[in-house]
Amino acid sequence: MNYQSSWRIIMNKTEIKVFLASSSELELERVHIGDFFNDINSILMDTNIRIRLLKWEVFDPSFKGERKQTEYDHQVKKSDIFIALFRTLKGKYTIEEINVAKIAHKEIQKPKELYCFIQDWLEERKFSIEELKNELGEYFNIVNIKNINDLKYKIIKILTPFLNENNIPIIETENFIKINSINILKK
Numbered sequence: 001m002n003y004q005s006s007w008r009i010i011m012n013k014t015e016i017k018v019f020l021a022s023s024s025e026l027e028l029e030r031v032h033i034g035d036f037f038n039d040i041n042s043i044l045m046d047t048n049i050r051i052r053l054l055k056w057e058v059f060d061p062s063f064k065g066e067r068k069q070t071e072y073d074h075q076v077k078k079s080d081i082f083i084a085l086f087r088t089l090k091g092k093y094t095i096e097e098i099n100v101a102k103i104a105h106k107e108i109q110k111p112k113e114l115y116c117f118i119q120d121w122l123e124e125r126k127f128s129i130e131e132l133k134n135e136l137g138e139y140f141n142i143v144n145i146k147n148i149n150d151l152k153y154k155i156i157k158i159l160t161p162f163l164n165e166n167n168i169p170i171i172e173t174e175n176f177i178k179i180n181s182i183n184i185l186k187k
Contacts (some may be wrong), residue, residue: 019079023091082111090127
């Protein structure tokens, strides 16, 4: 295959962009979500669909004439789905990204969908959930999660309509979620 034909294949791919915002305390969860998206993309390899996870760890750390957070904020506006994660902290950059997402959603419908996942196991929070809900406003879907598997399950449910509209079947059995008949998540 020559360079030009492989470029056309890349250009014909459809990307579903998901921006993930969270404080540093959720580093392990971000890794799990990244691995989950890689697993999904492996199943989708023979299709024209890719799911692209946008999170600060995947961007070039070099200085480009503007503060790094501004670059992340630009990526928020390019995403199809925006997800914020919270446990005990309410980081100022996560809140900045939420505010960018709310404004962009209202003005240009990008991101199309806004979600906030709050880990609900017992830990002392440094913020009020009611205050956070007020800050998020009417555009956010607020969902409690129990653990990482519950988070993955809820993310695949969010991705299902996007994948279905691109003829990628998601099937939920008693024990598994399947993409193209391949088990992606044990329930």
